[in-house]
Amino acid sequence: MSLTHAPAGAVRQGSLRELNLALVLGRIAAADRPPSRADLATATGLTRATVSAVVEDLLGGRLVSESEPAPRSGAGRPARGLVLADQGPAGLGLEVNVDYLAVCVVDLAGQVRHRTVHRADLRPVAPADALARLVEMAGTARDEAARHDLTLVGAALAVPGLVDDSGLVRLAPNLGWRDVPVPALLAEHPPLIEQVPGVPALTVDNEANLAALGELHSRPPGPSSFLHISGEVGIGAGIVLDGALFRGVRGWSGEIGHLPVHPEGRPCRCGGQGCLEQYAGQEAIVSAAGLARAELPADTATARLAELAEAGDADALRALRDAGTALGVAVAGVVNLLDLDTVVLGGGYAALAPWLCPPVLAEIGSRVLTAAWSPVTVRPSTLGAEAAAVGAAGSVVRRIVAQPAGWLARPS
Amino acid sequence: MSLTHAPAGAVRQGSLRELNLALVLGRIAAADRPPSRADLATATGLTRATVSAVVEDLLGGRLVSESEPAPRSGAGRPARGLVLADQGPAGLGLEVNVDYLAVCVVDLAGQVRHRTVHRADLRPVAPADALARLVEMAGTARDEAARHDLTLVGAALAVPGLVDDSGLVRLAPNLGWRDVPVPALLAEHPPLIEQVPGVPALTVDNEANLAALGELHSRPPGPSSFLHISGEVGIGAGIVLDGALFRGVRGWSGEIGHLPVHPEGRPCRCGGQGCLEQYAGQEAIVSAAGLARAELPADTATARLAELAEAGDADALRALRDAGTALGVAVAGVVNLLDLDTVVLGGGYAALAPWLCPPVLAEIGSRVLTAAWSPVTVRPSTLGAEAAAVGAAGSVVRRIVAQPAGWLARPS
DNA sequence: GCTATTTGTTCAGCGATTGAATTATTTGCC
DNA sequence: GGCAAATAATTCAATCGCTGAACAAATAGC
Numbered sequence: 044m045s046l047t048h049a050p051a052g053a054v055r056q057g058s059l060r061e062l063n064l065a066l067v068l069g070r071i072a073a074a075d076r077p078p079s080r081a082d083l084a085t086a087t088g089l090t091r092a093t094v095s096a097v098v099e100d101l102l103g104g105r106l107v108s109e110s111e112p113a114p115r116s117g118a119g120r121p122a123r124g125l126v127l128a129d130q131g132p133a134g135l136g137l138e139v140n141v142d143y144l145a146v147c148v149v150d151l152a153g154q155v156r157h158r159t160v161h162r163a164d165l166r167p168v169a170p171a172d173a174l175a176r177l178v179e180m181a182g183t184a185r186d187e188a189a190r191h192d193l194t195l196v197g198a199a200l201a202v203p204g205l206v207d208d209s210g211l212v213r214l215a216p217n218l219g220w221r222d223v224p225v226p227a228l229l230a231e232h233p234p235l236i237e238q239v240p241g242v243p244a245l246t247v248d249n250e251a252n253l254a255a256l257g258e259l260h261s262r263p264p265g266p267s268s269f270l271h272i273s274g275e276v277g278i279g280a281g282i283v284l285d286g287a288l289f290r291g292v293r294g295w296s297g298e299i300g301h302l303p304v305h306p307e308g309r310p311c312r313c314g315g316q317g318c319l320e321q322y323a324g325q326e327a328i329v330s331a332a333g334l335a336r337a338e339l340p341a342d343t344a345t346a347r348l349a350e351l352a353e354a355g356d357a358d359a360l361r362a363l364r365d366a367g368t369a370l371g372v373a374v375a376g377v378v379n380l381l382d383l384d385t386v387v388l389g390g391g392y393a394a395l396a397p398w399l400c401p402p403v404l405a406e407i408g409s410r411v412l413t414a415a416w417s418p419v420t421v422r423p424s425t426l427g428a429e430a431a432a433v434g435a436a437g438s439v440v441r442r443i444v445a446q447p448a449g450w451l452a453r454p455s
Numbered sequence: 456m457s458l459t460h461a462p463a464g465a466v467r468q469g470s471l472r473e474l475n476l477a478l479v480l481g482r483i484a485a486a487d488r489p490p491s492r493a494d495l496a497t498a499t500g501l502t503r504a505t506v507s508a509v510v511e512d513l514l515g516g517r518l519v520s521e522s523e524p525a526p527r528s529g530a531g532r533p534a535r536g537l538v539l540a541d542q543g544p545a546g547l548g549l550e551v552n553v554d555y556l557a558v559c560v561v562d563l564a565g566q567v568r569h570r571t572v573h574r575a576d577l578r579p580v581a582p583a584d585a586l587a588r589l590v591e592m593a594g595t596a597r598d599e600a601a602r603h604d605l606t607l608v609g610a611a612l613a614v615p616g617l618v619d620d621s622g623l624v625r626l627a628p629n630l631g632w633r634d635v636p637v638p639a640l641l642a643e644h645p646p647l648i649e650q651v652p653g654v655p656a657l658t659v660d661n662e663a664n665l666a667a668l669g670e671l672h673s674r675p676p677g678p679s680s681f682l683h684i685s686g687e688v689g690i691g692a693g694i695v696l697d698g699a700l701f702r703g704v705r706g707w708s709g710e711i712g713h714l715p716v717h718p719e720g721r722p723c724r725c726g727g728q729g730c731l732e733q734y735a736g737q738e739a740i741v742s743a744a745g746l747a748r749a750e751l752p753a754d755t756a757t758a759r760l761a762e763l764a765e766a767g768d769a770d771a772l773r774a775l776r777d778a779g780t781a782l783g784v785a786v787a788g789v790v791n792l793l794d795l796d797t798v799v800l801g802g803g804y805a806a807l808a809p810w811l812c813p814p815v816l817a818e819i820g821s822r823v824l825t826a827a828w829s830p831v832t833v834r835p836s837t838l839g840a841e842a843a844a845v846g847a848a849g850s851v852v853r854r855i856v857a858q859p860a861g862w863l864a865r866p867s
Numbered sequence: 868g869c870t871a872t873t874t875g876t877t878c879a880g881c882g883a884t885t886g887a888a889t890t891a892t893t894t895g896c897c
Numbered sequence: 898g899g900c901a902a903a904t905a906a907t908t909c910a911a912t913c914g915c916t917g918a919a920c921a922a923a924t925a926g927c
Contacts, residue, residue: 053500054474056884056913062466081874088465093915095875119873120923205825213828268704280792284701291794292680295825298791303822304718306784315822372718376788379710382703410715410727413617413707416625468882468915493905505884507906531904532892
């Protein structure tokens with residue numbers, strides 16, 4: 044039903060090639076086995092002649108390489124399979140979170156080629172110092188990438204907070220950041236990125252958004268519309284609609300943690316009452332389970348909770364069930380509103396999914412009008428704890444896949 | 456931030472012209488004064504030569520005409536302004552609602568050229584009979600359109616219920632419809648539509664969705680992302696994101712009426728508890744205000760309520776305030792989730808907006824995290840009661856504007 | 868060794884855009 | 898009134914990139 048929107052700008056002669064480069068490269072990226080030129084021709088509707096020309100451009104730009112082993116047998120001349128290059132452009136993913144810094148490098152094919160995590164309580168650290176540490180880690184990552192013939196073409200930073208279009212972190216409550224001008228602070232350091240037209244050198248985004256993007260591009264490919272919920276100290280959601288992240292009018296979508304689940308309930312620091320975060324946030328679950336809240340690292344508390352639940356601890360099970368019910372009320376609302384059929388539990392929720400899913404599904408079943416006709420899937424995230432960093436790096440290389448012309452036109 | 460997605464299919468030589476036809480026509484449609492060819496060239500980035508060629512195609516296809524009065528003065532050869540033709544393709548909008556049938560014809564420019572409303576209680580009428588009456592009205596509309604040199608190229612039907620991709624009305628609770636195969640029933644009647652490639656002869660859609668589309672294309676142009684809430688017996692929402700209606704995975708988005716606002720509150724016929732509909736649906740408001748529920752037509756009850764509130768009736772004011780608060784809780788959740796900055800109150804809510812807006816705004820102010828930085832506008836719909844029919848007809852002609860090639864390629 | 872089959876390339880033809888030159892039409896100034 | 902400046906729109910050769918068909922390459926099966 045969706046109208047094919049015409050591109051914003053003019054469609055000039057050269058755009059034609061640009062669009063077909065993107066089309067063919069996108070097919071190669073999406074294929075589950077290395078396609079031949081002929082496969083691509085039938086899949087895209089272009090002629091084999093055109094596909095050959097386009098592929099030649101892609102091979103010349105080292106975005107694609109021919110896979111040695113013939114992908115399939117049969118009569119006729121054997122096909123040459125095409126795969127995304129394991130060298131060339133790569134994305135740098137950065138993450139500042141409450142209790143760790145993470146850096147990773149992802150190549151065109153979406154493979155994580157390098158990854159470092161530095162655990163530390165970042166709350167007492169000044170933003171500039173935290174970013175300086177991150178830059179140091181990124182420097183090593185750049186060198187490591189270079190050893191694999193990878194060129195970093197862009198960086199994306201994940202932050203647990205609200206980020207402006209300009210990269211200004213307006214508010215990251217659990218980190219204690221407020222109005223931190225990240226791009227300006229990072230500009231103090233020598234650049235690690237080789238600029239490519241069409242790829243911003245640095246984007247800053249919400250952690251939940253980037254984790255959702257990571258999930259979107261994880262293999263095997265899942266649905267193209269889903270809700271990804273990051274259950275950390277706060278609860279954020281990344282909303283993926285038709286294969287694209289929905290950011291909202293100002294980029295502040297996904298504040299599912301402040302959906303009211305008990306409108307006259309506990310006051311929340313957002314100023315509202317009865318927000319989901321007060322019932323299903325990590326602190327709420329941990330204290331409801333009677334665990335010492337002194338334990339700093341969130342993942343330790345989560346792991347402990349999972350252990351207790353595994354062992355059948357009644358308090359832990361009750362806390363998880365109550366949290367799941369609250370989460371389910373909120374999720375049911377979202378599903379009613381957006382008609383999504385998949386909900387992914389990520390971040391701290393991933394490990395708790397076995398106990399959270401049943402009550403969430405129960406609420407969906409009783410509150411969602413359309414659940415009777417078509418079921419809603421609730422499942423844990425496939426990516427690990429640093430999903431946001433991987434998603435961030437992936438978002439960079441996805442830009443190359445979506446607009447390969449910029450990389451191909453680069454001077455070198 | 457949104458990546459420009461490559462078109463699904465191949466971009467062939469001819470697509471180039473198709474895309475530029477759509478680009479230029481779209482500009483003409485969006486402009487607030489008739490642009491000249493030169494204006495279009497600078498606006499789109501195409502050369503004047505190309506624009507001339509494209510415009511010639513559009514003129515030849517009678518999609519565009521030259522406006523006699525020169526749009527502006529100054530030195531140099533006067534420009535010839537281009538406007539959407541007031542003849543040629545037109546859309547047929549149909550609406551079946553609880554207490555009326557509506558039919559209208561909208562031309563390329565979005566002007567309503569014909570409109571009929573037939574008030575009657577449709578609940579006791581069999582779907583086939585209701586549709587037969589609608590077809591009769593549509594026949595008159597077609598003749599009327601022909602007198603104005605308008606050709607109906609497609610029809611869209613608005614229904615207050617859940618609609619399938621195939622046009623099957625799965626459930627329209629307030630109308631008493633269940634599994635009504637609308638396309639099959641309408642196929643019994645002689646066709647009124649001249650088929651055009653790229654424009655479906657008939658689409659069936661939710662009333663709230665189509666009303667939101669009507670709002671999106673109403674003049675003067677408003678924001679491109681907003682939430683449109685139709686407060687009828689049920690409460691439906693149309694979600695417009697970046698100028699496109701978001702329909703959800705199966706087309707069943709917008710069921711805001713079943714967002715839980717008091718999770719342990721009144722049972723709802725959807726099977727859940729404390730749904731918004733139980734607190735802010737028309738029946739809930741009317742009975743809370745102590746009005747006789749015998750009054751059948753919903754608009755009569757709404758008008759009476761507005762009169763009472765105007766006169767300062769305490770019960771009516773309290774009922775409206777409570778409903779507004781419940782609505783505000785739900786809307787605050789949506790705004791937190793989707794980061795929208797505009798909420799439009801449509802349907803029965805439009806007339807009640809003066810009393811609903813304040814409590815809604817109050818809830819948004821206290822519950823939305825980002826409200827402090829950027830305000831949310833809540834306003835009544837600009838279209839009248841039959842917004843859905845107008846939106847339906849408009850959705851047809853928007854397809855012509857988005858893909859003029861189909862119309863231009865037609866045999867005649 | 869021959870045929871059938873499939874892959875990939877080459878090449879003339881063509882549609883659409885481009886950019887510069889040209890024509891058209893008005894305003895303003897002397 | 899006549900001329901220069903300015904702006905709008907058209908014409909036309911050049912060019913870019915896709916198409917379609919023919920052709921070359923490489924393999925399996927008989």
